[in-house]
Amino acid sequence: MNAFFVWLPFIVNAFMTSVVAGQKDLTICEMIRLTHSLNSTSTVQPQDCSMNTEAMSLVFGITMFLAVGNLFMSSIINCIGRKRLVIGIQMVAGLSALLLNFSPYWILSAIMFMIFLSAIFNFGFMNTYSVDVFPTYVKAMAVCLTLMVGRASAVIGINVLKRLLDNNCEAAFYIYGSIAFGGGIVAFLLPSDEKIKSQKKPLQT
Template structure:
């Protein structure tokens, strides 16, 4: 039991260190400026200047912040949160919320929903004794049938599960593929454009999901599964697209709600895929792939950020 405790603590350590590091970071001066005004934001800017220049806060050359657009509502607490939350579901932000949240639901439904079952799928493929080239759906169906037959003869309370060792290096390779994908996104996002890059990734990953269910070769199916999981990298691109249209005082709340909807998609996807893998495997993969790829059509209706900003600034909300 000791090695497993060390393993769990090693997973928790980065998160704990990051949480402690946040205590030394100041709040966003842009958020403070929009919420509490220039007088509260100026000291934070001075502190950032001192950190970056290795100097003192008193040496900050700016003495006063002058802005023509401020959020004058300044309503805090629970009432203020409800008021701000309601703004997300009113025009012109309503269309942005609907599109971005639906797209994030699709991203997590495919990436996280499929990711839950990929290790088990890979294990079934690696432990398959079939000499013929069969699809992963046929392998999964044979596994379910074998499990049903074994329960008829197994003693009560017994449970046996074996994991192929090859699953672990493949999982490590998946992490390397994700890292390379994120690096490629950073290189090409400025050249290709955020919406084009997001749509391209989701369409490719959606087609890969459909293909993984019909390809009879295990190596090709594994590669397509890993490619399909790269759809999770599109979440950061979608967040970068969505964040531009929300005012400063609503930005954090909008992102939190969007990711909450995404996590809901992950839960729906994992349970839906788990319930249909045995009897409707190819249909399930096809629906997941088509829905993920087809959802990118919504990006066509994404409004121009400049238009949304102009309308929201007229209401006294700042960016």
């Protein structure tokens, strides 16, 4: 999800530019291509490269929504269970990305895109598994390795995503959506909170 956050202003700017221009009955990828074609064929060069006001407001709204959502998820994690929450977020986010290209309604596309971005919540939840699953003498290494792999994949994902958005936008959402959905399936292999607690009890006694 880090890749989409890096290119979030680019995506939102293309999205809102199309909406403001009246082209609302398009998929999000069609909006990106339309804005790109308008910018490339324009004979008047813009004096600045800033985002329009609507796009900046939407980026702010998305980040605030995710911040509030992260607080909410953190507050209900003990009620629902960490494993169930991770699986649910991943699979719903991945499904939203896979279905995003089929939505010709800009409001629905915006909602589904925000749901897809909500998979970022699991980044913190997965790090807590590194603390609980691995023994103490390798716990620090496990956390560092988890973060290192995450950052390395983000660097690769950022460059791949930009190329896909320019050349095959639909594939970008299909690929990243499939990865997110697949992550939810793999999360079924994670130990449940009850199992982790039961394994810790003999050590505490």
